[in-house]
Amino acid sequence: MAMRSTLARATALSRAMDTTRPSTRYFSDGKGKVLSEEERAAENVYIQRMEREKMEKLKKKAEKEKAQKEKENAENKTDGTQ
Numbered sequence: 522m523a524m525r526s527t528l529a530r531a532t533a534l535s536r537a538m539d540t541t542r543p544s545t546r547y548f549s550d551g552k553g554k555v556l557s558e559e560e561r562a563a564e565n566v567y568i569q570r571m572e573r574e575k576m577e578k579l580k581k582k583a584e585k586e587k588a589q590k591e592k593e594n595a596e597n598k599t600d601g602t603q
Contacts, residue, residue: 556564
């Protein structure tokens with residue numbers, strides 16, 4: 522019984538040490554290129570930033586078009602009443 526508990530503690534200790542060791546995991550990007558965790562994280566941040574900038578540009582464009590339509594509608598209403 523004492524042997525089992527010692528073995529269990531040794532296994533738990535080795536598992537705990539495994540989690541504290543810096544390990545590098547590698548992922549495939551689907552094109553055969555292998556990326557480390559850091560590279561993949563950096564790539565994800567870059568992609569998210571580019572998507573955010575693209576959405577902001579589209580939002581500004583939509584707001585600009587909306588303002589232009591409202592301006593045209595206001596001009597048409599004032600032209601129609603005179």
